[in-house]
Amino acid sequence: MSGNMNLTLNVWRQKNVADKGRFVTYKADDISPDMSFLEMLDVVNERLVKKGEDPIHFDHDCREGICGMCSLYINGRPHGPKRGITTCQLHMRSFHDGETITIEPWRAEAFPVIKDLATDRTAFDRIQEAGGFVSVNTGGIPDANEIPIPKVIADEAFNSATCIQCGACVAACKNASAALFVSAKISQLALLPQGQPERYRRVQAMVAQMDAEGFGSCTNTGACEIECPKGISLTNINRMRRDYFTAKFFKEEEIN
Numbered sequence: 361m362s363g364n365m366n367l368t369l370n371v372w373r374q375k376n377v378a379d380k381g382r383f384v385t386y387k388a389d390d391i392s393p394d395m396s397f398l399e400m401l402d403v404v405n406e407r408l409v410k411k412g413e414d415p416i417h418f419d420h421d422c423r424e425g426i427c428g429m430c431s432l433y434i435n436g437r438p439h440g441p442k443r444g445i446t447t448c449q450l451h452m453r454s455f456h457d458g459e460t461i462t463i464e465p466w467r468a469e470a471f472p473v474i475k476d477l478a479t480d481r482t483a484f485d486r487i488q489e490a491g492g493f494v495s496v497n498t499g500g501i502p503d504a505n506e507i508p509i510p511k512v513i514a515d516e517a518f519n520s521a522t523c524i525q526c527g528a529c530v531a532a533c534k535n536a537s538a539a540l541f542v543s544a545k546i547s548q549l550a551l552l553p554q555g556q557p558e559r560y561r562r563v564q565a566m567v568a569q570m571d572a573e574g575f576g577s578c579t580n581t582g583a584c585e586i587e588c589p590k591g592i593s594l595t596n597i598n599r600m601r602r603d604y605f606t607a608k609f610f611k612e613e614e615i616n
Contacts, residue, residue, distance in 0.1 A: 365456070365458075372476065418478055425524075432447045434450070483575070523588075550599065567604055
């Protein structure tokens with residue numbers, strides 16, 4: 361025996377955003393348990409191409425758990441059954457010989473399907489563009505070690521900054537909320553001295569853009585934190601809400 365697996369894949373196929381879409385069943389035979397999930401899909405696609413069929417479209421890039429492109433909903437969970445990893449870090453040994461695996465795209469109004477498993481997540485980019493930056497003119501740039509930042513604060517800011525913008529939080533949320541992503545991008549600047557001058561204008565702009573993109577409301581179920589491959593904490597959402605409501609007490613000219 362080779363030790364390889366024979367699997368059944370139920371894959372969502374959809375030509376474009378206007379297409380209704382449907383599940384199509386494929387056999388994935390002789391799959392090594394040491395393959396990554398994306399390598400398994402590569403093998404399936406090679407076989408489809410050889411048969412003259414359209415390959416399964418899915419997002420991927422670095423395949424090292426860094427870029428956040430591999431946005432697959434596997435057996436009812438973003439990035440699959442393991443916690444703290446992206447789809448490209450998921451190996452086939454996490455499944456069993458003879459198992460049926462259901463693969464879907466992120467399901468959210470704000471993430472329209474481009475084709476099959478690939479979705480348009482540029483809504484995240486527009487939220488980031490709305491205020492996820494520092495634009496204050498400070499003159500000459502001081503050395504980093506000249507601005508004292510307590511280690512606990514620096515660590516928390518860094519942890520927030522590890523968000524890779526994959527969208528698993530949206531896919532996991534019953535309301536398709538982007539609160540965890542947005543709050544992480546707000547927190548990574550709100551915690552640092554450089555982010556203070558625009559702190560309240562930033563939170564208002566980014567929350568407004570999040571709402572304009574059609575993401576749902578956060579109801580604190582915590583699924584986003586559980587499924588986030590980088591373990592982004594719900595405390596970021598608390599900070600975002602606190603800053604958002606604090607901004608209401610400032611005069612418009614004080615914010616701008």
